[in-house]
Amino acid sequence: MTAALPETAWMPRDAARSAESQVREWLAARTGIAATELPLQRDTQDRPRLGGALDGHDISWSHSGDGLLLAFGTGVTLGVDMEWPHGKRKVAEIARRYFTPDEQAWLAVQSDAAARDHAFHRLWCAKEAVLKAHGHGLSFGLDRLQFAEIDGALRLDHADHALGEAASWRLHEWSPAPGYLAALAWRPR
Structure with missing residues (x-):
């Protein structure tokens, strides 16, 4: 059985802000959880992890040039570049x-x-x-x-x-x- 393709989104990167702040805004709009309340933390390897109400979900992002790419999925471990x-x-x-x-x-x-x-x-x-x-x-x-x-x-x-x-x-x-x-x-x- 093949896991379904996780959701991805591309957006222009705002160089005046951290990529994580843009990710938090996108994730807040996607989940209905306020950006400041999102259970998004970093583990000991600095990998982003979701917990709380988003336990069982995973997120990853990458930025290059003027772009920011996000990936979000349920029941999977994911990474994007x-x-x-x-x-x-x-x-x-x-x-x-x-x-x-x-x-x-x-x-x-x-x-x-x-x-x-x-x-x-x-x-x-x-x-x-x-x-x-x-x-x-x-x-x-x-x-x-x-x-x-x-x-x-x-x-x-x-x-x-x-x-x-x-x-x-x-x-x-x-x-x-x-x-x-x-x-x-x-x-x-």
Whole structure:
């Protein structure tokens, strides 16, 4: 059984305010709980957690460029990442350092530099989404999970045992706004 796709929302990021304050406003409108009363806290790894009346729900967000992306779901553990690829990253160098040999090989067979850059950002978003859901973020290690492209979609092919069974994770990739790439990872609780 596949868990339903959690809810997502993209909005322009107000750089004068914290992303969390914008998330609280969105979540307040979504749940009817005042932003100041939301049971949104951070755990010891700084991962956002919902409790109280929202126990059983999960939330994640990401910001890049001028955008803010939120994900909200019930009965799932989720993470979301969004990137605004702007060509300033040394993708080959980063991939050699942080991606698995199979992922590096997949990047190497892309048709040109633009395709490699796009594929790199897809992998980055997918990995970061899973690691945000896991709760340890990038410090866990990008090389401790491996994605493979199957029929045009990325799938978690292998994961460190701390992440659970690779097959239990779902991934949704999309462009939430022009010029942005995003990935939402989730698994049933």
